[in-house]
Amino acid sequence: xxxxxxxxxxxxxxxxxxxxxxxxxxxxxxxxxxxxxxxxxxxxxxxxxxxxxxxxxxxxxxxxxxxxxxxxxxxxxxxxxxxxxxxxxxxxxxxxxxxxxxxxxxxxxxxxxxxxxxxxxxxxxxxxxxxxxxxxxxxxxxxxxxxxxxxxxxxxxxxxxxxxxxxxxxxxxxxxxxxxxxxxxxxxxxxxxxxxxxxxxxxxxxxxxxxxxxxxxxxxxxxxxxxxxxxxxxxxxxxxxxxxxxxxxxxxxxxxxxxxxxxxxxxxxxxxxxxxxxxxxxxxxxxxxxxxxxxxxxxxxxxxxxxxxxxxxxxxxxxxxxxxxxxxxxxxxxxxxxxxxxxxxxxxxxxxxxxxxxx
Amino acid sequence: xxxxxxxxxxxxxxxxxxxxxxxxxxxxxxxxxxxxxxxxxxxxxxxxxxxxxxxxxxxxxxxxxxxxxxxxxxxxxxxxxxxxxxxxxxxxxxxxxxxxxxxxxxxxxxxxxxxxxxxxxxxxxxxxx
Numbered sequence: 001x002x003x004x005x006x007x008x009x010x011x012x013x014x015x016x017x018x019x020x021x022x023x024x025x026x027x028x029x030x031x032x033x034x035x036x037x038x039x040x041x042x043x044x045x046x047x048x049x050x051x052x053x054x055x056x057x058x059x060x061x062x063x064x065x066x067x068x069x070x071x072x073x074x075x076x077x078x079x080x081x082x083x084x085x086x087x088x089x090x091x092x093x094x095x096x097x098x099x100x101x102x103x104x105x106x107x108x109x110x111x112x113x114x115x116x117x118x119x120x121x122x123x124x125x126x127x128x129x130x131x132x133x134x135x136x137x138x139x140x141x142x143x144x145x146x147x148x149x150x151x152x153x154x155x156x157x158x159x160x161x162x163x164x165x166x167x168x169x170x171x172x173x174x175x176x177x178x179x180x181x182x183x184x185x186x187x188x189x190x191x192x193x194x195x196x197x198x199x200x201x202x203x204x205x206x207x208x209x210x211x212x213x214x215x216x217x218x219x220x221x222x223x224x225x226x227x228x229x230x231x232x233x234x235x236x237x238x239x240x241x242x243x244x245x246x247x248x249x250x251x252x253x254x255x256x257x258x259x260x261x262x263x264x265x266x267x268x269x270x271x272x273x274x275x276x277x278x279x280x281x282x283x284x285x286x287x288x289x290x291x292x293x294x295x296x297x298x299x300x301x302x303x304x305x306x307x308x309x310x311x312x313x314x315x316x317x318x319x320x321x322x323x324x325x326x327x328x329x330x331x332x333x334x335x336x337x338x339x340x341x342x343x344x345x346x347x348x349x350x351x352x353x354x355x356x357x358x359x
Numbered sequence: 360x361x362x363x364x365x366x367x368x369x370x371x372x373x374x375x376x377x378x379x380x381x382x383x384x385x386x387x388x389x390x391x392x393x394x395x396x397x398x399x400x401x402x403x404x405x406x407x408x409x410x411x412x413x414x415x416x417x418x419x420x421x422x423x424x425x426x427x428x429x430x431x432x433x434x435x436x437x438x439x440x441x442x443x444x445x446x447x448x449x450x451x452x453x454x455x456x457x458x459x460x461x462x463x464x465x466x467x468x469x470x471x472x473x474x475x476x477x478x479x480x481x482x483x484x485x486x487x488x
Contacts, residue, residue: 022397027397027398027424028400214397214423283403283421284400284401284421286426305400305423331419
């Protein structure tokens with residue numbers, strides 16, 4: 001799709017070995033297009049991985065920290081971490097249950113090789129793990145995304161338009177999930193390269209704005225969504241990364257990889273907090289900045305500028321305690337910031353108390 | 360192609376200098392620099408009265424992507440800063456050589472501009488990047 005991105009004015013950066021569009025002129029305008037209309041992201045660097053076989057359900061209940069048994073109906077999706085035995089995060093992923101013997105999992109670009117190696121090493125006889133490198137992924141996001149994309153999806157169009165959030169349907173060439181990484185409504189569409197290229201051109205004509213990795217990052221940060229490699233990685237557990245809600249301890253019999261380590265961490269108490277940060281003073285928060293709370297030092301794991309709020313926001317890992325403010329050390333100087341609960345922005349609305357009346 | 364006005368001097372670190380007469384110069388960042396940075400969202404200007412030294416960081420421009428230092432292209436004293444950038448950092452994107460100026464400096468040595476690049480020299484410098 002390189003030629004199409006170039007035609008749309010893309011500026012490229014290297015990302016996990018892929019030439020990826022960072023923006024197509026203005027990252028801010030792309031961000032606003034997704035909050036107010038519709039934007040599209042070529043995220044073909046991410047990899048669909050198909051898990052097939054009669055033992056797929058039982059095995060995925062062991063492999064993933066969240067419980068695929070929650071997926072009662074075909075097409076339902078689940079966000080989960082895949083953990084090491086030590087409970088640290090190998091990757092975060094979306095798992096769609098299409099049939100009892102077919103799950104489709106979408107993993108991150110930079111982690112694909114190790115994810116697939118880990119999965120193939122863990123998989124029992126009768127369960128296959130197949131990365132689908134030949135497939136492309138287009139995310140179409142924003143309040144107008146569904147209305148603009150569904151008519152272009154041929155035989156999958158009607159099913160796509162009828163999807164509930166966090167559900168997927170497969171028909172013909174298309175695999176369509178009503179999922180995303182922006183905090184807005186929309187689709188993530190998986191298909192063969194040529195079909196995705198035709199879809200891209202159709203969406204362009206329908207007024208859907210091409211968006212780069214830059215806007216993808218500011219949108220996910222406003223939506224309070226973690227970024228693998230930044231907010232969590234193989235050195236931390238989901239319990240220390242704001243992802244406790246994705247770890248299912250409900251079924252005491254379920255022996256998922258990392259469970260014992262997470263239970264030990266939970267029993268020991270004193271887990272760090274993972275919080276949203278709103279800068280009160282001047283400047284821009286950036287990942288890895290040090291922060292000071294009443295209970296000790298922490299670190300920003302993500303930081304940036306929120307185009308929707310015109311304020312700087314971030315995510316931080318800080319010591320346990322009841323602090324509701326912190327100082328962020330920006331170029332050697334402490335700058336006051338407020339601790340808030342993510343998301344900052346969801347479905348076009350600011351969700352931060354005190355700022356929510358401004359839009 | 361980025362815009363490189365003929366009447367300005369440039370540093371290789373992408374700052375421009377305009378002579379205003381009477382030992383005063385205006386300083387900003389080039390069109391090439393603003394384009395590479397992307398949408399600017401925050402600018403930290405120096406204090407009026409601060410001494411600036413060639414090659415030392417004197418301001419910070421932050422885009423949606425990252426923070427970048429602005430290095431002083433001259434030695435001297437800051438006599439004015441562009442207060443409008445506090446509320447409208449995007450002026451550097453829209454008018455890098457006009458309303459997006461960063462600071463005015465009274466030169467310590469009026470001949471110091473001889474070491475800077477002219478428009479052609481700067482065009483060659485960024486062509487090599």
